[in-house]
Amino acid sequence: MNPYLLATLGTLATTGRVLGLILFSIISGWFLAYATVKSKTFENIYIPLIEVLESVPVFSFFPIVLLFFVLDIGGPLGVELAADFLVFTAVVWNIWMGEYQAFKTVPSEMLEVVENYRMGLFAKLKNVYIPFSMPRIAANLLPSFSDGMFYITVSEVFSVGVHTYQTFGIGAVITQFMNENDLYLVGISLLILGITTTIIVFLLREFSNYAVAKYGLDNNIPISRKGRIHFGGSARIINTLSPAKRLSMYVNRLQYTKPDDDEYDKEEKGKSWIKYVGAIIGIFLLGFIIYGAYGIINSVSGSTWSSLFSQTPSILIGLGYDYVRVGLITGLAFLLSITLGYYLAIHNLADRIFIPIIQAFSAFPAPAYFPFLFGFLYGYVNFLGPFRNEFFIILLGFISTFYYVFFSFWMGVKALPAEYWEVMQNYNMSYWTKMRKIILPGTMPYLVAGISSTVNSAWGGLAIGEYWPDIYNNYSLVATHGIMSIIDKATASGNIALGSWASFLFAIIVVIYALLFTRNLMEIARKKYVAEEGIYAA
Numbered sequence: 001m002n003p004y005l006l007a008t009l010g011t012l013a014t015t016g017r018v019l020g021l022i023l024f025s026i027i028s029g030w031f032l033a034y035a036t037v038k039s040k041t042f043e044n045i046y047i048p049l050i051e052v053l054e055s056v057p058v059f060s061f062f063p064i065v066l067l068f069f070v071l072d073i074g075g076p077l078g079v080e081l082a083a084d085f086l087v088f089t090a091v092v093w094n095i096w097m098g099e100y101q102a103f104k105t106v107p108s109e110m111l112e113v114v115e116n117y118r119m120g121l122f123a124k125l126k127n128v129y130i131p132f133s134m135p136r137i138a139a140n141l142l143p144s145f146s147d148g149m150f151y152i153t154v155s156e157v158f159s160v161g162v163h164t165y166q167t168f169g170i171g172a173v174i175t176q177f178m179n180e181n182d183l184y185l186v187g188i189s190l191l192i193l194g195i196t197t198t199i200i201v202f203l204l205r206e207f208s209n210y211a212v213a214k215y216g217l218d219n220n221i222p223i224s225r226k227g228r229i230h231f232g233g234s235a236r237i238i239n240t241l242s243p244a245k246r247l248s249m250y251v252n253r254l255q256y257t258k259p260d261d262d263e264y265d266k267e268e269k270g271k272s273w274i275k276y277v278g279a280i281i282g283i284f285l286l287g288f289i290i291y292g293a294y295g296i297i298n299s300v301s302g303s304t305w306s307s308l309f310s311q312t313p314s315i316l317i318g319l320g321y322d323y324v325r326v327g328l329i330t331g332l333a334f335l336l337s338i339t340l341g342y343y344l345a346i347h348n349l350a351d352r353i354f355i356p357i358i359q360a361f362s363a364f365p366a367p368a369y370f371p372f373l374f375g376f377l378y379g380y381v382n383f384l385g386p387f388r389n390e391f392f393i394i395l396l397g398f399i400s401t402f403y404y405v406f407f408s409f410w411m412g413v414k415a416l417p418a419e420y421w422e423v424m425q426n427y428n429m430s431y432w433t434k435m436r437k438i439i440l441p442g443t444m445p446y447l448v449a450g451i452s453s454t455v456n457s458a459w460g461g462l463a464i465g466e467y468w469p470d471i472y473n474n475y476s477l478v479a480t481h482g483i484m485s486i487i488d489k490a491t492a493s494g495n496i497a498l499g500s501w502a503s504f505l506f507a508i509i510v511v512i513y514a515l516l517f518t519r520n521l522m523e524i525a526r527k528k529y530v531a532e533e534g535i536y537a538a
Contacts, residue, residue, distance in 0.1 A: 010173035018148035098136035138208035345413035362403035397461030408450025412443030
């Protein structure tokens with residue numbers, strides 16, 4: 001096949017997978033979110049489960065992918081499902097949680113109108129719930145697309161022991177050209193991928209602006225907040241935006257007459273089947289997880305468990321090393337945010353030029369071009385000696401995740417009330433004084449959201465960077481210590497048990513971190529550092 005056509009078809013296949021999975025996430029999320037507002041039992045199972053899975057990095061699911069899709073299903077279908085599953089776990093949680101938040105915060109007046117008109121399930125979704133969820137969905141499209149593109153290019157080709165599995169896409173095409181040592185065609189493939197990614201980012205930006213302008217709500221209708229409201233994930237970013245910063249339209253209040261109480265009670269009893277269905281689905285999901293865990297534990301021999309337990313200390317030490325790397329990546333992203341991000345936020349011309357460029361760059365999958373960046377920089381960092389590999393591991397993690405903190409802080413600065421800017425100007429504050437007294441406290445909810453997303457997402461870059469055989473010119477990028485390096489090496493050697501055990505321990509620590517630190521920090525930021533409340537207090 002013509003190589004240019006092959007690269008084009010590969011790019012379309014890859015982007016089609018990502019966009020298709022995003023669309024599937026949106027559609028399925030509408031029905032799941034509706035089930036949560038109708039069944040408290042389902043909500044109490046569904047939301048904690050999503051909170052946990054959202055906190056677990058995508059590569060923790062890799063052993064599951066190998067055991068179920070590749071080994072049990074097998075064949076081209078199994079490999080295709082494996083790649084799709086990894087991307088699905090990268091894009092789905094933010095969208096599902098954003099839709100849940102939207103469904104739980106529909107104004108009470110709207111719900112009463114819906115009941116007054118006796119709308120059915122699909123009428124409610126079409127006329128109320130789906131339109132109300134569009135701004136939340138729009139807020140998550142770009143980050144979800146970026147995450148999906150990052151993981152799709154490395155999930156299309158992967159090796160387990162002596163076996164290599166691949167499914168058609170730009171990742172597989174680039175790997176083929178690399179194996180043929182045809183750098184020209186690799187460059188052409190990256191160019192086609194870059195053009196396609198830029199076009200999609202532009203279209204998603206336009207759709208986001210349209211969705212917020214058409215479906216945004218900015219009025220004084222009281223919000224009915226029933227049940228549990230989650231503040232985690234990338235959906236947190238849009239939730240902290242000042243209403244004055246959103247494009248919105250007014251919602252006309254419809255006149256209605258409240259139905260007779262007896263008639264209303266009868267109607268509600270007639271819909272009780274929805275609650276039971278939601279409860280059954282929730283119990284089924286919980287039972288499926290417990291059964292799967294029992295099956296895996298029961299299938300492992302006693303001697304294997306003994307070996308895994310003996311390696312647990314080295315796994316936990318490796319996790320400590322990786323948390324230090326994650327801290328460095330997050331710190332660098334924070335420094336870039338409070339310098340370049342702040343500059344762009346207050347200079348409109350630079351903002352209009354560079355923000356779309358940075359968005360397009362963040363959506364371009366780093367694993368596709370990083371080997372060339374590695375080859376270019378390799379000779380310039382010889383002075384780092386034994387820390388040279390660490391430099392490249394941190395660099396890959398940084399360019400893969402910096403945009404979470406960057407765009408969160410940028411949006412926070414843009415959303416600061418005008419009164420704060422007047423105070424800073426009147427007092428002629430210096431840059432550091434502005435940051436310490438106003439900017440950082442005023443953008444704290446945004447920063448916590450961005451830092452949390454960076455910490456959760458940096459593991460993907462580490463998983464790739466800590467073990468990358470033959471990254472460039474027969475040189476392998478390998479970390480001496482790190483839990484991601486342990487998982488990667490175990491998978492590459494076919495030791496699925498060790499890889500699964502390390503992933504399990506890693507997931508537990510990450511979940512504990514999310515529950516004890518991330519959620520509490522977000523709550524503190526939202527209660528203590530809300531910029532608009534300073535205006536009200538004054």
